[in-house]
Amino acid sequence: MATIRDVARMAKVSISTVSVALKDGTQVTPKTLKRITDAAEAVDYRPDPIAQSLKAGRSRLIGVVVGSLQNPWFGDLMAGIEETALQNQHLVTLSETRMDLARERATIDALCSQRVGGIIISPHLPTPEHVEYLSGLKTPLVVIDHKIDGLQVDFVGIDNQLAMSMLTSHLLRLGHRRIGHIAGLNGLWTAEQRKRGFRDTLSASGIEPDETLIVDGRYSGEVAYDQTMRLLTRADRPTAIVAANNLMALGALQAINDLSFRCPDDISLASVDSVPWGSVIYPQLTVVVQPIAEMAHAATAFLMDRINAPASLQILPRERIFVPKFITGRSCAPPSS
């Protein structure tokens, strides 16, 4: 592997001239520049990123931290992040926290001591100490999906209230009055926002939300299955169910099937987030989807801004909220009775 010295020797200049010339061609005579670029070409010189990192104190790496790799939109997220990172000459590392705060913290620690340029995280429900820890980080941080109150960093997500409103009002228009909601993990920002969207939409239509119809599915398919079982075996069972995410929708669908209800004839079902290969799932689900690829790009762009910004310049926390997209499936119908 050729070093800057080889280039300097071949172009008969000093190594610092090579460094300067290759960085910003404007500080050298055109002819020396040419000699240098030719020499660099000839020996296939590529600056050693490690040496550059040592000098800069940061590596050209961005860390992505997610709770679970099972998350179905996770592949699209990574693809989007990688694409944008690549354009900025950065590699992307990936870590899984298994939704464990201690692991989340250890992971971020590791990333920071590896001197990554920045971190994109879809965080778990934090404790106050954890928020404080995150606030104290020197490494640029962008939060995606679950916003953390009180944390002054860039955020990218969707309008979760709107997402639930879209689904809930769809069901209301179909004539449903008793609608169940399988909510996400209690306390998580997205879960709370979605619950609020659900309640507000009902209230706005003059329907008092029945709190017993709002159950915690903890963003888990299994828990959602159990909760759906509870909902549907009640005498006053709902005629429709809205799940706060895709995994829970699948769990709910399974429960519906296992109880020999038919969807949408007996029970309507809708959810946030599409499911992969949704086309072979019967019935195709009515959903609102997050524009994951765009969110990934936006998050990465935020991060690159901070990485490329001069240390002097303080960028205020920014926020990018996307509007989800409604996709009509065949899982919603007017109530049967």
Added chain:
Amino acid sequence: MATIRDVARMAKVSISTVSVALKDGTQVTPKTLKRITDAAEAVDYRPDPIAQSLKAGRSRLIGVVVGSLQNPWFGDLMAGIEETALQNQHLVTLSETRMDLARERATIDALCSQRVGGIIISPHLPTPEHVEYLSGLKTPLVVIDHKIDGLQVDFVGIDNQLAMSMLTSHLLRLGHRRIGHIAGLNGLWTAEQRKRGFRDTLSASGIEPDETLIVDGRYSGEVAYDQTMRLLTRADRPTAIVAANNLMALGALQAINDLSFRCPDDISLASVDSVPWGSVIYPQLTVVVQPIAEMAHAATAFLMDRINAPASLQILPRERIFVPKFITGRSCAPPSS
């Protein structure tokens, strides 16, 4: 961030003593060692990995290169790799090649010039030049899934012939005699091995494989859909179909549904690789699954062996072939006629 100098100053020894002591406690007096570890603790010293990398010429990073992040087992793969890598103090980077040889090469180039410790790759169908390129790499390489003939590197995969034999003989036992096979991308090792397993199993049962029933689905759901349409609209259509992977099985299932055939009543379907949330797909597919997590561990262990081995020691290429697991679903039944 504390440096080795801070520790040295505080422990009143030289920096090299600190370096030696922290690496291998046996070369220093117990009391100096204690002074040093205490000092390191006190200032929360953690060696800068970038500086270590510069010295070593490699970073504590392993690169994972896959064709597509859509691949459903990809999350499990990453989780497994990350777990093992973490135990060896390595971070994992992720890159997608979109099944494009030029991108695959560019990606590997980038990884190598980043001086990653090693690379785990699920490669695309290579040209001879590409094989040569891979052979020439100095960076340790482990291939997973698609073996490349003539490439002398560690390999981890499953017994693909066996996988297809398991499915094919299951269908034969049910009484099927005309079985279609939606094969993977022509030329890819896994695809060829699976085809061979299919043909051999039929032959062994005294059935001459009908080559027109073996179609190229290119490991794509869409292509598989089209090919299934072709197969099922023939007068002499098969009574069962085996898909070479999960995405193609879903494409085939969709085609079966769209043509108003019922599975398994009219057409039986089986495939290699399970599908996520398979439990809500109707009917549940009969499949053989790869032990992805174990494969990931094995591949990472191979890689770490090479990374940790002294440069002098030449490790011969190794191979780890797993046996897939049969999972009975409800998508296979005796032929109707």
Added chain:
DNA sequence: CTGAAAGCGCTAACAG
């Protein structure tokens, strides 16, 4: 416009 020199944080001979 170009070159000499210092140094990022660490490791590894080589001396004492």
Added chain:
DNA sequence: CTGTTAGCGCTTTCAG
């Protein structure tokens, strides 16, 4: 057993 020294490859003042 411990300290001195010389870099790893690069960037960046600071002189010339």
